[in-house]
Amino acid sequence: MxxxxxxxxxxxxxxxxxxxxxxxxxxxxxxxxxxxxxxxxxxxGLISAKALEECDIGLGKWIKNEIAGALVCSPDGQEIQIKGQEVKAYVIExxxxxxxxxxxxxxxxxxxxxxxxxxxxxxxxxxxxxxxxxxxxxxxxxxxxxxxxxxxxxxxxxxxxxxKKVLPGVQILGLYDLQDLSFVEIFTGSSAPGFFAWAIPIEKDIARIGLCTARPLQHLKSMLKYHKVVSKRYLGSHLDFTMGAIPxxxxxxxxxxxxxxxxxxxxxxxxxxxxxxxxxxxxxxxxxxxxxxxxxxxxxxxxxxxxxxxxxxxxxxxxLNIGMRINEIFSRLSDSDINELIRMINDPEILRIISQYGDMDYPSAVVKKLILKKPSLLRSFGMLAKAIR
Ligand SMILES: Cc1cc2nc3c(=O)[nH]c(=O)nc-3n(C[C@H](O)[C@H](O)[C@H](O)COP(=O)(O)OP(=O)(O)OC[C@H]3O[C@@H](n4cnc5c(N)ncnc54)[C@H](O)[C@@H]3O)c2cc1C
The missing domain is CATH 3.50.50.60 (FAD/NAD(P)-binding domain)
Incomplete structure (x- = not known):
């Protein structure tokens, strides 16, 4: 041939x-x-509206759900809501x-x-x-x-x-008490050290729950059982299990x-x-x-x-280079650093900036905006500023 x-x-x-x-x-x-x-x-299966556009196939039966925002949860259980005015992302099959x-x-x-x-x-x-x-x-x-x-x-x-690095991940399709079908839930800190865990809403009471980190299965089991928020929302059964890795x-x-x-x-x-x-x-x-x-x-x-x-x-x-540096910095933050960071972000002005400028494909733009408009973040987390230089 x-x-x-x-x-x-x-x-x-x-x-x-x-x-x-x-x-x-x-x-x-x-x-x-x-x-x-x-x-x-x-x-x-979470992709931005821009990503879907880049794929040149439009909307179709591969879209399972539309996402307007995110609930970000700190290790100590604080939740912040980041909401846009319109559909920001799609959950695809x-x-x-x-x-x-x-x-x-x-x-x-x-x-x-x-x-x-x-x-x-x-x-x-x-x-x-x-x-x-x-x-x-x-x-x-x-x-x-x-x-x-x-x-x-x-x-x-x-x-x-x-x-440079390959991060293993696991995910289940589980029964889950969703707070809002149009919000993804992100769990930071030691439930997925070096990265994060997620619950992506698919339909009423069903979410893709997963994480990427070293020894991911052990962390997922522990999160489903003991995590302050997830253990209450996970309804104890799953329909599917997948594993993979992210380069x-x-x-x-x-x-x-x-x-x-x-x-x-x-x-x-x-x-x-x-x-x-x-x-x-x-x-x-x-x-x-x-x-x-x-x-x-x-x-x-x-x-x-x-x-x-x-x-x-x-x-x-x-x-990608900036993202790599941000990833390395976040990997080094302790649970108490992340609790503190989320406490600082939970401020109406900061949340407004994130909602307005947040772009899941180009996250460095919002980090730059935040540092310009809220130098107090820079003082506490100066290493973030170095990352985006
Ligand atoms: C747990 C997890 C969650 C993720 N969530 C998201 C998300 O929400 N949003 C997002 O944008 N990305 C996500 N990703 C990343 C996303 O899945 C990948 O970036 C994407 O699939 C990469 O596409 P690709 O075509 O490069 O590779 P792949 O989709 O991996 O396709 C590679 C193909 O090559 C084939 N292949 C491999 N070797 C050979 C061979 N020797 N001969 C012939 N065929 C071969 C494989 O069978 C496969 O079909 C996630 C990844 C993981 C692991």
Whole structure:
């Protein structure tokens, strides 16, 4: 088999890269190791309205719920409400969402092979070795786009290095006494050290409850049983359980000759929230477009493909770096530091600024605004100011 562009992995980043490659004239193949697209799912499915726009599929049956704000809970049980005037985010059903993205890639002219796992890469010739239910075959590609998720083999085989940190996560779909169907609940502090826990409302009495941290299962069990707030709201049963991992801190380099890496595989994830759909979609579209242009020009050298790296870094590179520093600072805060921070944030003027300027895809903007308008926050948490410089 011979293709101009082969995309490995039919998650959101892979389908969008394939769509933009095919749309721009390259003969494109998308391969996926699983027998179906969008399953198994390891995602809370919370995306901003902007992220949905970036995915170019509009509103549809993949939307499970609309979110207008967040309840942020401190370790000592204080709750602050951050509310916008309009829908800020959507809760999506990943299985349906991922299939819709793949459908758009196919409609743009991409070929798709399911149940086909990339098991090796012969770098000199850019040949992928693939296993389809025990049958081995080879695919020759001028460009291979590795969209193969957090455990990416394509980045490993092409010696593009590793992401800075991988944070494991678990989640259940549980019966839960929701306070408000349009509010996500965020739990900070030692229930999920170094990150946070969440309850994402799906429908009346049902939420995705999860967290990302080291030893996540142990922390989730403990949170469901003992957390001041969650233990009262969790109604003791769950319908589903998933596990996964979030890559934090992008690869140092995302291209080499005939190779591009996108999405989780490249660590294109917001380190402050773990969200990777918006960032992955934005980068995948650039990757697909640059791949097709490079094919047209007959130049797949690393230098030519650097257009992808330069464009994605100028769009979100700085935000990811700031997010990484914010994540590192928050990881070092004790429960009492976080209690104090939330007490300070629980001020009508501060909450107004957060509601007005908060952007889940670009959190550094609101941190900057807060520090400018409320220097008292800066005095107490000066290290946050250093993070956004
Ligand atoms: C617990 C948890 C909660 C999350 N919640 C959110 C959230 O609320 N919002 C958000 O924006 N993000 C969230 N994320 C992150 C989000 O799920 C990822 O950023 C997103 O799925 C990345 O998309 P992707 O296409 O890069 O990779 P993936 O979605 O991981 O897709 C990679 C695909 O590659 C395939 N593949 C892998 N290896 C091979 C191979 N060798 N051959 C063929 N196919 C292969 C896999 O089967 C998979 O289909 C969460 C992650 C976790 C773990």
């Amino acid at each position: 011979r293709y101009d562009v082969v995309v490995v992995g039919a998650g959101p980043a892979g389908s969008l890269a394939a769509k933009y490659s095919a749309m721009n004239g390259a003969k494109t193949l998308l391969i996926e190791e699983h027998v179906e697209i969008g399953y198994p799912v390891s995602c809370a 990943r299985k349906i969402f991922d299939r819709e993205l793949a459908k758009h890639a196919l409609k743009a002219g991409t070929d798709l092979l399911l149940h086909s796992k990339a098991i090796g890469l012969r770098k000199e010739e850019n040949i992928l070795e693939v296993n389809n239910q025990g049958e081995h075959f080879e695919i020759s590609a001028k460009i291979i786009i590795g969209a193969d998720g957090v455990k990416s083999n394509i980045s490993k085989w092409s010696e593009l290095g590793k992401v 934090l801190g992008p690869l140092k380099r995302t291209v080499s000759k005939g190779i591009m890496i996108v999405g989780d595989a490249a660590g294109q994830v917001k380190p402050s929230s773990g969200g990777g759909i918006y960032t992955g979609a934005l980068c995948a579209k650039i990757a697909g477009e640059v791949a097709a242009k490079a094919i047209k020009e007959g130049d797949v050298s690393a230098e030519r493909l650097m257009e992808y790296e330069n464009r994605w870094r100028s769009a979100i590179g700085r935000e």
